[in-house]
Amino acid sequence: MSLIKKAIDWGTKKSPWIIHFNAGACNGCDIETIDSLTPRYDLERVGILKQGSPRHADVLICTGAVTLQTRDRLIQIYEQMSDPKFVIAIGTCACTGGIFEDCYCVTGGIDSVIPVDVYIPGCAVRPEAIISAVDKLLGSLDNDKKEGGGNYES
Amino acid sequence: MIEFLKILCKLFIFPGFLFLSVYSFLLDFLDRKLYARMQNRVGPPWYQPLADFLKLIGKKTIIPADANAVIFSVMPLVSLAAVTVGFIYLPVLGKEAIFSFSGDFVIVLYLLAIPPLAAFLAGWYSRAVYSTIGATRILTQMFAYEVPLFISVLAPTLIAGTWSITELTGFYAAHPLYIFINLPVAITALISFQCKLERAPFDSPEAETEIVSGALVEYSGRLLAFFKLAHNCELLFVISLFSAIYLPFMTGIIWVDFILYIVKTLFILLLLILMRVTMARIEINNTLNFCWKYLAPVTLGQVILNLLLRGVL
């Protein structure tokens, strides 16, 4: 039994499939996210595949300060993903709201809506930082056997 | 007793199920790796397909409330079963398949049609918009490639005069030059196989940018894992079938033939990858046009040619 569990844990660490959602970013971080999949940075090296359907994905890669209009959709996508699931907040605006924090139409950061596992500040984040964040996320799975997908209030 | 164990061993370990899944993982890896390398990327590590599979097995499976739960959960297994059963009729080790009888060709062709049908049903009964469109497209695409595919696979049998894959391979292995007669249908078969596998440029049933991932949008966890596995096995199945029919060069020494088999499958995979790399997605109605306007006439011509040749040879 534990062998199977080990194998599955290993698989989870080696194959994080991502889905990308823009919750009101300026594009900068989104493009850098896509950029990290293209030849120069090639995240497929570490097993990352970009998926279109939330059902197939393990990691929600989220950019932007969460505008009021995307808020519901963000929650919906998060709920559609199957456990275990993780969230990476990409960019300063996704971490805290950043430069848009004072805007009347944003809630200010991904973690004001759903739980976030890794924060990557940067405006725009560099693909290197994304690679390193993925590394840290997968590393954190080792330490505390995190299940991901904690509770949240919507 | 020993005989029985031997058969079991053949069925489940080599060249049966275990070999099928291991080799299909390997092919999937090569597929992705070469694809990446042709795009100037590094690509995934060798264990990637296995890791993907294990991870999906460990994930929670969600069955959407709207979907028909039974069909939704059975279809991946149907798909997988069809491919595995079909595989035992294909010659891997030398020219002998694990099982063969005089009409196995027809069975194999039927089994070949099941995975797309399973995907269609899965998509249709997911009852989501994207999956419905994906399912319709699968059916449309089947309508496009089935006829050219069947005819191009059947044309070589006309010369050999047999309905058994093992005998067919045996016949062509004995007369290697005859294979060149079948070159036109080999090409059409390659194209229709690509079409059948829903790989680019014929991937509109799962076109990511249009309908997300087509019929399988709603799948997750274990069920998705089985669908992926079935798809990998289908790739190997189709490639093996192709090599059995169109590239039946044999030496007669079993292990050399096995190595030859590996070489042949890799070569066919390379061709399939090249097709995937170099072209943009073809729209579904253009696929339909292409299959009926170009592929079907070529295959029909070959059938007539082969019928005539049969009298001569």
Next chain:
Amino acid sequence: MSENISNNNKIVLPIGPQHPSLDEPGRFDITLEGEKVVNAVVGVGYNHRGLEKVCESKNYIQDLYIIERVCGICSHSHSTAFCMAVEELAGVTVPQRAEYIRVVVAELERLHSHLLWLGVACHEIGFDTMFMYTWRDREKVLDVLATVGGNRVNYGINTIGGVRRDFNETINSEILKTVDSLEEDIKRYLEIAMTETTLISRLKSKGKLSHEDALKYGAVGPVARAAGIAIDIRVTEPYGAYKEIPVNVITDTNEDVYGRTAVRILEMQESINIIRYCINNMPEGTLTVKVPRRIPAGEVIVRVEAPRGEDIHYLRSNGTDIPDRVRVRAPTEANWHGMKHMLKGGNLADVPITIAAIDPCYSCTDRAIVISSEKNTEVMDWRGLRRYGIDWYKKQNIDLTSLKIKEV
């Protein structure tokens, strides 16, 4: 979602706000009959952050960085427009060297933006290999921009009154080297775009927007130029260093996605020429001119040619160090209006590429918002909003009904 499948064989397909072909949230409700698109409803507003409003509470220097982040693709166009507006109100003249540097960065931005677009367009039609190749080559431009400006996306080269960083010999030669190798790449793309059958079949006569319609819907940028309309602010109303730099307007008569592709590829070549000209004719001098913190009262409209077309900034100052009103009309916003027209009658398979062909980006476009999370909210049209305003003021004993606005 099953209610989307109605009985008369029409399917309403929601694309977005999260969808693999959209990197940004936008929504299209595509009504399908089989594979044919019979209707399309474009919904924007998911990206509305309200940054015009927030600009009114921060000083001009802070606003510059907010405006730069209207969008990560034409960040330089927006900040240039904003700087020009402030400089015009303040009545200062930017040193010529700074103007040239701005132009070089603007053209580098155009290169990266068009390469990005080419890649995305290829991805939309399932041609991932080309996508990978173009994005690989785009990295060269980003490397240069990162060296010049200090960031890959929001270069931050502009400051009010000039530019923040100077060019030197190494940078010049690096830019020229990059531009040379890009020229080769662009020739290759052009060849592929002109000879690859699968590509052509996916682009030709898709998303038609005829010359008349382009005028009617007020298209700008490559969309308009692909319909044979020769508008390019760099030429029709030159600003900054463009007054001295020769620029050719690229037009095409295909009026479809193919034409837009051709226009963009040829424009890249044109950008390369401009960059070469600027580097070779760069004047010496200082980089900045002092601009007072308090900007004299007044209002100004500035037009700048962004990679996607004409970018308009409006700025009103009341004499303090905080603007009174900032308004951004970005190019994509102008191109939305023709979208429905372009989508109708096409196939479902053409939807992503047609949308992609205007190079949509929602960051700067989204202004109308619908907040669905709260109860009791309603969407108001313009007239309803006016009604509401009048009632609200009535309660405050102010009567506005005597004011007349032209009904549309």
Next chain:
Amino acid sequence: MKKTGPGRITFRAIKNLFKKPATTSYAGKGKPCVEKKYRGRICYDKTDCINCGLCMRDCPTGALKIINEGTKEDKKLKAVLNVGHCIFCCQCVDSCMKKCLTYSQDIDFATTNKADLTVEL
């Protein structure tokens, strides 16, 4: 007009198989290679700082705080930066007349703990 046909990039794709991929070697470990003069996290040198507040006034996000823990005469200055707010525009660097602020090429701040984002410079 050149001849058209499908698969025009076949040759190039095959050639790429034998070329080195364009991918960087950075895969999460070690230091990423960043352009010189890239605007990373800012650095603070308090020797010349007079606590004038110009940097904070122009910072668009309010990420930077120069705090005086001592008295007016005996200054004990420290700078606290919220990396989660900073947009790396380096306007603070430009605004400081005393050149106390500079920028580094440090770009990798990814963390699993949000509290780590506030750092003392």
